[in-house]
Amino acid sequence: MFNSTNDSWLFTSESVTEGHPDKVCDQIADSVLDALLLHDPCSRVACETVTTTGLVLVMGEITTSAYVDIPMIAREAIRKIGYTGNPSGFDADSCAVLTSIDEQSSDIAMGVNCSLEARGSDERSTGAGDQGMMFGFANEDTPEYMPLPITLAHRLTRRLAEARKSGHAPSLYPDGKSQVTIRYEGERPVHIDTVVISAQHRADAPPETVREEIEDAVIYPILAGDLFDSRTKVFINPTGRFVIGGPQGDSGLTGRKIICDTYGGFGHHGGGAFSGKDPTKVDRTGSYAARYIAKNLVAAGFCSQCEVQIAYIIGLSEPVSVTVTTFGTGVGHSDEALSALVRRVFDLRPDAIIERFDMLRPIYAQVSNYGHFGRPDLDLPWERLDAVKALLSN
Numbered sequence: 001m002f003n004s005t006n007d008s009w010l011f012t013s014e015s016v017t018e019g020h021p022d023k024v025c026d027q028i029a030d031s032v033l034d035a036l037l038l039h040d041p042c043s044r045v046a047c048e049t050v051t052t053t054g055l056v057l058v059m060g061e062i063t064t065s066a067y068v069d070i071p072m073i074a075r076e077a078i079r080k081i082g083y084t085g086n087p088s089g090f091d092a093d094s095c096a097v098l099t100s101i102d103e104q105s106s107d108i109a110m111g112v113n114c115s116l117e118a119r120g121s122d123e124r125s126t127g128a129g130d131q132g133m134m135f136g137f138a139n140e141d142t143p144e145y146m147p148l149p150i151t152l153a154h155r156l157t158r159r160l161a162e163a164r165k166s167g168h169a170p171s172l173y174p175d176g177k178s179q180v181t182i183r184y185e186g187e188r189p190v191h192i193d194t195v196v197i198s199a200q201h202r203a204d205a206p207p208e209t210v211r212e213e214i215e216d217a218v219i220y221p222i223l224a225g226d227l228f229d230s231r232t233k234v235f236i237n238p239t240g241r242f243v244i245g246g247p248q249g250d251s252g253l254t255g256r257k258i259i260c261d262t263y264g265g266f267g268h269h270g271g272g273a274f275s276g277k278d279p280t281k282v283d284r285t286g287s288y289a290a291r292y293i294a295k296n297l298v299a300a301g302f303c304s305q306c307e308v309q310i311a312y313i314i315g316l317s318e319p320v321s322v323t324v325t326t327f328g329t330g331v332g333h334s335d336e337a338l339s340a341l342v343r344r345v346f347d348l349r350p351d352a353i354i355e356r357f358d359m360l361r362p363i364y365a366q367v368s369n370y371g372h373f374g375r376p377d378l379d380l381p382w383e384r385l386d387a388v389k390a391l392l393s394n
């Protein structure tokens with residue numbers, strides 16, 4: 001990322017649970033996308049969701065030959081999270097679900113259906129669905145080549161949900177957050193400096209009970225190890241109470257947790273969110289490809305940390321730029337040489353990325369929580385290391 005000296009420095013990342021109102025929206029949007037791709041893999045989807053007390057609004061542009069029951073999909077996603085029976089102020093069965101859906105703009109579809117490079121020929125290739133820049137990042141902090149702060153933050157929030165659903169933390173409701181601060185010496189993480197957990201809970205649960213459940217079922221199982229010790233500062237529900245949460249406590253919106261979705265702020269971020277977008281949207285596809293390239297470059301030993309930027313123009317299939325940055329950690333190759341290597345090895349046209357990762361299938365709701373990258377619990381094609389050999393042989 002930034003520091004390749006031996007200086008000591010701190011970095012903080014946060015994660016949120018699946019019951020956070022913004023993540024409720026991401027899950028609904030990606031669940032709608034998955035349902036459409038299941039029945040029509042060529043669906044064009046730009047689905048967004050808003051939620052507040054007692055209300056869900058699903059909106060956007062969708063062009064498809066399929067029919068799906070969007071209100072039913074939304075309620076099923078909410079029910080799966082755990083908002084049922086209205087004990088936490090929001091309920092899958094009683095909330096209103098409104099829809100406002102149009103077709104994809106014909107002006108955009110014209111550039112996506114046939115790229116500028118293919119016009120006037122018999123060839124057909126998909127053009128980028130928008131302009132923009134996308135970033136991918138990888139480093140050696142963890143076995144999955146992800147920064148440690150966001151990795152631990154995700155593990156904590158995921159454990160919050162698991163402990164709630166399994167009954168190991170019966171006081172908890174679905175909404176929650178984590179925040180982890182790591183002390184580094186140069187590139188090496190050496191200590192967990194601070195941990196924050198904010199977890200929604202029953203009104204009748206004493207603060208000491210909530211704290212004990214979170215410590216025993218969440219913090220100690222996840223963080224026990226060399227970097228977590230008596231010097232680590234731990235804060236649980238710092239205000240003392242977190243009863244009103246979820247969409248009742250705060251409105252939610254698709255795409256408002258893009259830093260949680262990626263690298264916790266450890267690398268740069270493009271302007272686009274992921275959830276609710278079909279693979280012709282390079283906000284999603286290009287970001288997945290950039291992560292794949294960065295991870296394989298680090299795994300191949302070209303550098304110990306790597307950021308890849310890809311930029312597209314709407315209607316064109318080839319990226320306008322591909323840039324590799326190694327923050328001074330490159331071994332035997334300059335950043336310019338690695339950028340040229342990436343251009344030789346990887347076909348970064350949208351069609352090629354979609355084919356490489358088999359993206360026209362319902363695989364997106366599963367990554368709408370706890371990160372789109374660095375997921376050893378899932379077999380995600382953009383997380384594989386199957387390009388290492390090609391990089392080394394070129």
